[in-house]
Amino acid sequence: MSIxxxxxxxxxxxxxxxxxxxxxKNIPHQYIDLRTDSISENEFKTMLDVIGLEILINKRSTTFRSLTEYEKKNINYELVLKFPTLIKRxxxxxxKRIMVGFNEKEYANFLVN
Structure with a gap:
């Protein structure tokens, strides 16, 4: 099992x-700050493949609401790099397992499996 x-x-x-x-819980982890470390294109594609754009993108964010209609319909890697707060956190x-958001019970289940 990877970190x-x-x-x-x-x-x-x-x-x-x-x-x-x-x-x-003494769970080893690596923290990646989306503002300073950014996300690789492969990581972004994996997230899209596993959970999809609807779950990954925070459509309630100020950042999302400030996008043009074209950008809202065409969210891609370059846009996420430019506006890292588009990603839900x-x-x-x-x-290849991915979870978005935080809920203690869901984290406990995710981390056990």
Whole structure:
């Protein structure tokens, strides 16, 4: 089993809760800050393949609402690099398993399997 990666943004309260959960449970993980480390195109494609655009993109965000109609309908890797807050947070990745958001019960199930 590979190390767990958690993608997020440092000042996001939900990301803080998820990181605290992983630390308190002594679960080894690698934190990737979407603003400073960015996401690789392969990682982005894997997320899209596994969970899809509807789950991955935060359509309630100010960033999403500020996009043009064309951009909203054509979200791609370059747009996510330019606006990392388009991605819902946190994104938990282990191998090809991916989970978006934070919920203690769902994390417990995800991390056991």
């Amino acid at each position: 767990i990666k958690i993608y997020g943004i440092r000042n996001c309260d939900t990301v803080k809760k998820a990181l605290k959960y992983l630390i308190n 946190p994104v938990l990745v282990q191998d």
